[in-house]
Amino acid sequence: MAVPQERLDPGPLTVHGNTAAYASLLTADALAFLADLHHRFDARRRELLAARDERQARWDAGALPDFRADTRAIREGAWQVAPVPPALRDRRVEITGPVERKMIINALNSGAKVFMADFEDSSTPTLANQLDGQENLIDAVAGTISYRSPDGRDYKLGANPAVLIVRPRGWHLPERHFLVDGEPMAGALVDFGLFVFHNARALQARDRGPYFYLPKLEAMEEAALWDAVMAHAEHQLDLPRGCMKATVLIETLPAAFEMDEILHALRERVVGLNCGRWDYIFSYLKTLRGHHDRLLPERGQVQMTVPFLKAYSELLIKTCHRRGAFAMGGMAAQIPIKGDDAANEAALEKVRADKLREVHAGHDGTWVAHPALVPVAQAIFDRYMPEPNQLHVLREDVHVTRDQLLAPACGTITRAGFDNNVEVALRYTAAWLDGLGCVPIHHLMEDAATAEIARAQLWQWLHYAGDVISDCVPLEFPDGAPIDMALFDQALAAHTHRLRESTHPGARRAEDAAHLLSELTHAEQLGAFLTLPAYQQLA
Numbered sequence: 001m002a003v004p005q006e007r008l009d010p011g012p013l014t015v016h017g018n019t020a021a022y023a024s025l026l027t028a029d030a031l032a033f034l035a036d037l038h039h040r041f042d043a044r045r046r047e048l049l050a051a052r053d054e055r056q057a058r059w060d061a062g063a064l065p066d067f068r069a070d071t072r073a074i075r076e077g078a079w080q081v082a083p084v085p086p087a088l089r090d091r092r093v094e095i096t097g098p099v100e101r102k103m104i105i106n107a108l109n110s111g112a113k114v115f116m117a118d119f120e121d122s123s124t125p126t127l128a129n130q131l132d133g134q135e136n137l138i139d140a141v142a143g144t145i146s147y148r149s150p151d152g153r154d155y156k157l158g159a160n161p162a163v164l165i166v167r168p169r170g171w172h173l174p175e176r177h178f179l180v181d182g183e184p185m186a187g188a189l190v191d192f193g194l195f196v197f198h199n200a201r202a203l204q205a206r207d208r209g210p211y212f213y214l215p216k217l218e219a220m221e222e223a224a225l226w227d228a229v230m231a232h233a234e235h236q237l238d239l240p241r242g243c244m245k246a247t248v249l250i251e252t253l254p255a256a257f258e259m260d261e262i263l264h265a266l267r268e269r270v271v272g273l274n275c276g277r278w279d280y281i282f283s284y285l286k287t288l289r290g291h292h293d294r295l296l297p298e299r300g301q302v303q304m305t306v307p308f309l310k311a312y313s314e315l316l317i318k319t320c321h322r323r324g325a326f327a328m329g330g331m332a333a334q335i336p337i338k339g340d341d342a343a344n345e346a347a348l349e350k351v352r353a354d355k356l357r358e359v360h361a362g363h364d365g366t367w368v369a370h371p372a373l374v375p376v377a378q379a380i381f382d383r384y385m386p387e388p389n390q391l392h393v394l395r396e397d398v399h400v401t402r403d404q405l406l407a408p409a410c411g412t413i414t415r416a417g418f419d420n421n422v423e424v425a426l427r428y429t430a431a432w433l434d435g436l437g438c439v440p441i442h443h444l445m446e447d448a449a450t451a452e453i454a455r456a457q458l459w460q461w462l463h464y465a466g467d468v469i470s471d472c473v474p475l476e477f478p479d480g481a482p483i484d485m486a487l488f489d490q491a492l493a494a495h496t497h498r499l500r501e502s503t504h505p506g507a508r509r510a511e512d513a514a515h516l517l518s519e520l521t522h523a524e525q526l527g528a529f530l531t532l533p534a535y536q537q538l539a
């Protein structure tokens, strides 16, 4: 039988790199689907990224983020989001993790209600990671995924696997291996497009749908772009309108001022918002980088109970429940500690306290980073949220102002806190460059978002030092010693040496990571994303 012509013609899209093993993923039809997404939506994406820069320039010049005047009617109007499908009505515990084969199986079998398969904060976007991840998800959706570990352990899906939600990359990240008319595609469109092209029908057949977590949005227009992309994909793939569902991470400071607007832009398909606390803290630092009085103390002191984070999470709950959407909590960074029962119990207790705060505040569910934390979080949510969700908790007592969302947190910068930021930023960047997007460091989960906080704080402290700044975060160590570049250079050299000599993930990329971190920290301006220059250095 003659092969249809379009199967032979890859069209305007070429995929560069070692793709020989991925013929069934990168079919001509799949590539044509991706190229169409690029042609229709990439120009708008670029406009929206330019709009981010324009807003940031205003904030750098002294303005402060605020609720928008032009969208008041949306905020004040009475409207609700579309009904949440049955598969997403109980989300009390969601496990997250990179799209690595064994971890996908473990996550789906973990007992969590949902598994968020992550092409974003916890993944390094090497071509192999991206394409293997897509193939793993195809097998997971089909229910056939299996894995044999090098030491002979067999993995396969058990009964009642978690509901799958996929997190594509943010709008800002290019995918340089996929070129349309010679231009790199957006990583977001590649991740989204390949997943829906190969899995949407199989998911529909199982009463599920293509469900997504949308990261790092900064404005309602960016949400509207996702809505347009999904509506178009539904049409192209002959799927029911609105079957693709989205949960949006509110993890940038600008987005906190547009929660209603983001829900409204996606109202036919949005099912909730999530408090992505780590990127949110990073975004606070970045958005307010021109405001030297808006410092934050060292990372360990910026807990969800500090006023600006409490205000943001409560505003998210109130906004979501008023509109019939889920208000998801976020990730505590603690992970289990092996071989030290007391330290392990202390870590679990911190997770419990975090989940307790979330359930009492009105969140409908939460995230965990590790399978052993599923029962820990579940016990709290089962006890204090016996119903599948608490959409009825309207939090009408919450009245959040702009000043509360922008209030700097008070505290200190200790030598240990400074040194920890250098170590985490270095070790994480090295691991990322070596292909591993999530690593444990000192028993905490570190990913792109937590590492961004570490390197942004270093930049902020070192560049603001010497200015008269904030009453509430002294820019010196508690013993009065100054925080300066010489100290940073010294600490970086010491940690680079230690990492190079160690067996930690990324040890062989220690020098590259140190070079990158040094450039970012010495630069005049706080760079937008660590992963943009790091992507240039991926092998």
Ligand SMILES: CC(=O)SCCNC(=O)CCNC(=O)[C@H](O)C(C)(C)COP(=O)(O)OP(=O)(O)OC[C@H]1O[C@@H](n2cnc3c(N)ncnc32)[C@H](O)[C@@H]1OP(=O)(O)O
Binding pocket: 095, 096, 097, 098, 102, 103, 104, 106, 107, 118, 121, 122, 278, 279, 331, 335, 336, 368, 369, 370, 371, 438, 439, 440, 444, 445, 446, 447, 449, 450
């Ligand atoms: C800010 C944000 O965006 S948060 C969301 C992004 N971050 C994440 O998703 C965190 C994901 N978590 C992880 O990657 C890991 O838990 C790490 C890197 C933090 C720790 O990993 P490890 O040191 O390998 O953990 P550990 O050795 O205790 O793992 C034990 C087992 O659990 C598995 N496991 C650990 N975390 C996960 C996970 N999130 N999903 C599935 N399986 C997991 C391991 O693969 C291992 O499996 P095995 O026993 O079958 O070999």
Ligand SMILES: O=CC(=O)O
Binding pocket: 121, 249, 251, 275, 276, 277, 278, 279, 280, 330, 331, 449
């Ligand atoms: O993506 C989650 C975050 O906390 O960042």
Ligand SMILES: [Mg+2]
Binding pocket: 121, 215, 249, 251, 276, 278, 279, 449
């Ligand atoms: Mg994030």
